[in-house]
Amino acid sequence: MSKLTKIEAIEKVKDELSKIDGKGKKSRTGRFVVSALSSIPWVGGVIAASSALHAEKEQGKINDLQRIWLEEHQRKIEELYYTIYQIHEALENSEPEVHERMESEEYLSLIKKGFKEWDNAETFQKKEYLRKLLTNACAINLTTDDLIQLFIEWISTYHETHFMVIREIYKNRGITRGQIWDKLNGTRPAENSLEADLFKRLIRDLSMGGIIRQHRETDYAGNFIKKTNRRTKSSTLKSAFDNFEPYELTELGQSFVHYTMEEVVTKIGE
Numbered sequence: 462m463s464k465l466t467k468i469e470a471i472e473k474v475k476d477e478l479s480k481i482d483g484k485g486k487k488s489r490t491g492r493f494v495v496s497a498l499s500s501i502p503w504v505g506g507v508i509a510a511s512s513a514l515h516a517e518k519e520q521g522k523i524n525d526l527q528r529i530w531l532e533e534h535q536r537k538i539e540e541l542y543y544t545i546y547q548i549h550e551a552l553e554n555s556e557p558e559v560h561e562r563m564e565s566e567e568y569l570s571l572i573k574k575g576f577k578e579w580d581n582a583e584t585f586q587k588k589e590y591l592r593k594l595l596t597n598a599c600a601i602n603l604t605t606d607d608l609i610q611l612f613i614e615w616i617s618t619y620h621e622t623h624f625m626v627i628r629e630i631y632k633n634r635g636i637t638r639g640q641i642w643d644k645l646n647g648t649r650p651a652e653n654s655l656e657a658d659l660f661k662r663l664i665r666d667l668s669m670g671g672i673i674r675q676h677r678e679t680d681y682a683g684n685f686i687k688k689t690n691r692r693t694k695s696s697t698l699k700s701a702f703d704n705f706e707p708y709e710l711t712e713l714g715q716s717f718v719h720y721t722m723e724e725v726v727t728k729i730g731e
Contacts, residue, residue: 470546496569500577635707657701672714676707
C-alpha cells in the first residue's frame with residue numbers, strides 16, 4: 462500500500478471517526494482511534510467549537526482572536542490525527558498477532574497513557590519518541606507492559622539534554638564523560654562552573670535511573686567483577702569531564718533506546 466500524504470492521512474482518520482455512532486461495534490481502527498483521543502480532554506471541545514466558529518466565519522462574524530484560536534487548534538488536531546495515522550498504518554500492515562495485540566485492553570490502555578503524555582510533551586522530539594514507543598510496544602513482544610509504562614514516564618520526566626547524553630552513549634559504547642561533553646558542547650568549562658554542575662546532574666540522573674552505568678567486566682555467569690583501584694592518588698576530585706571511566710547503557714537502557722529511538726518493526730538482536 463502506497464504511503465498517503467499528510468492531508469490524505471488526516472482525512473482517513475476523520476473518516477474513521479465519522480463511522481463511529483456509539484451503538485454498533487467499533488472496528489479495530491475505531492477502537493484504536495477512540496482510545497488515543499479519549500485521553501486528550503480538549504479534543505471534543507475543539508471539534509465542537511470548530512464547527513460553530515466555521516459557521517460564524519461564513520457569516521463574517523468571526524473576530525481575529527477567534528480566528529487565531531481556531532487556526533492554532535486546527536494545527537494541533539492535524540498533528541494529533543497524523544500521529545495516530547502513522548502508528549496505525551505501521552501496525553495495520555503487520556502480522557495477524559499484531560492485530561490481535563492492537564485490540565487488547567492492555568495495549569489500548571498504553572495508547573491512552575501514551576497519548577496523554579504526547580499531548581503534554583513540550584518538544585517534537587519527545588512526541589516522536591512516544592510515537593515509536595507505542596508502535597514498537599504493539600509489534601515487539603520483548604518486554605512487559607509495565608516496562609512500557611515506565612518508558613512513557615521516562616520520556617515525560619527526562620529533558621532533551623538527557624536524551625542527547627543517552628544517544629551519544631548508545632552510538633559510542635565505552636565513551637567517557639569528557640568525550641560526551643566534547644561531542645555535545647566543545648570547550649570544557651571550569652570544574653566549579655554551572656555547566657559542570659549541570660553535566661554531573663545529567664549523568665547522575667541517568668545512572669540513578671538505571672539507564673546508563675560505568676562499564677563493568679563480568680564473569681562467565683554474568684556477575685559483575687569488582688574493580689581494583691590502580692590509579693594513583695590525586696589531590697583533586699574526579700573531574701566532571703573525566704576521561705578514564707567508560708560508560709555504557711544498561712540492559713534496561715538498551716531496551717529503552719530500541720523502543721523509543723528506532724523505527725518499527727525490528728526485533729532486538731536482528
